[in-house]
Amino acid sequence: MDLLAHSREVILKYQHKSGAYIACPNFPTYHFCWLRDGSFIAYAMDRSGNFESSDRFYRWVAMVVERYAGKVAVLAEQLRNNEKPDGSSILNTRFTLDGFEEGDNGWGNFQVDGYGSWLWGLAEHVKLSGNASILVDLAKPIQTTIEYLKLVWKLPNYDCWEEHPEYLHPYSLATTYGGLAAILDLQTSGLLNLPEMGISALMDEVKQFLLQNAVAKNKFTKHILPPNAGLGYTPDATSGVDASLLGLAIPYKVFPLDDALMRATIESIETDLWLKGGGVYRYKADVYYGGGEWVLLTGWLGWYYALAGQSAKAQQCKQWMEAQADKNGDLPEQVSQHLLAPARQDYWIKEWGPVATPLLWSHAMYIILASELETSKH
Ligand code: BGC
DSSP states (O other), rough: OOHHHHHHHHHHHOOOTTTTOOSSOGGGOOEEEHHHHHHHHHHHHHHHOHHHOOOOHHHHHHHHHHHHHHHHHHHHHHHHTTTOOOOOOOOOSOOOTOOOOOOOOOOOOTHHHHHHHHHHHHHHHHHHHHHOOOOHHHHHHHHHHHHHHHTTTSSSOTTTSSSTTBOOOHHHHHHHHHHHHHHHHHHHHOOOOOOOOOOOHHHHHHHHHHHHSSTTTTOOSSSSOOOOOOOOOOOOOOSSSSSGGGTTTTTSSSSTTTOHHHHHHHHHIIIIIITTOOBBSTTTOOOGGTOOOHHHHHHHHHHHHTTTTHHHHHHHHHHHHHHHHOOOOOOOOOOOOOOSSSHHHHHHHHHHHOOOSSOOOHHHHHHHHHHHHHHHHH
């Protein structure tokens, strides 16, 4: 089985005619398109030359942002009045494949990371395809997204695992930084013409915010506690490392790979979350489906190794991912051989069925890792 070819096929096969990528076709709970998953999936399509697919995805995102753009003014008004954002003002993380909100089913939708991610992915799309014409059509939703990020970046919201709405999360802040940096780059190179929006100043602010509020014991923390009882924002030193912290360097480049804090954080990920000879956990206290090793995170760590010139370890990650493919070549979201919380597995299987397979984001990370290993050979 050629897993690279199969991964591309899976993504293309399940891209909806609207341009949306379904998170997983065989798992009813994931019959939506997430901006987070979608941006990585589109990036994988760009890395493998399937520009038409990613182009359709970004046009779909733009259509969705335009559809709900009116909410940004509502949010600004709520914040001016010291009110909490709610369903009338936040831009959702998940949408139906036709690009509509799913309706309030109690599953938190205030997750800001996807909004930085799609801006990052779009700029990569332009770079990799060499075609900037899409920017002419997307200028307005790009501007709306930046206005939205300016309002929300410092608010508590759900993390990229759709948990802990009471905190802020370095990963989510990194997406804001990465999205803004990408847009600034397009502007500086004359490919995009937006009004002055203070992008560069905001980037500095986000980076300083991370340095001040997301560091404990010389590494980045999983969460940041919002101001409370007279205290300002505080790093949550108790929660341990989270594999999503890789995002601070790759792909959002808030910090370079050789930054001391970044290196110490990645070392913690290796020691605490990478099972020797196996895959990568999200975080130690994970109980979702019993807390297995995540295929996409193993690809992400491998991506780091490939970029850091440690190709043997990158190959190890890639081979482990390959070994997780089922008889059809499909990659799951997580594998359950070495669960962190085995007693919690059944609950989820009864609730939502077997682990989501194929997960398009897992296939995307396989493509990205394989492509990075190819690039690093030359
Ligand atoms: C993950 C999210 C992901 C979603 C769809 C959730 O279980 O925590 O990161 O966006 O699944 O794949």
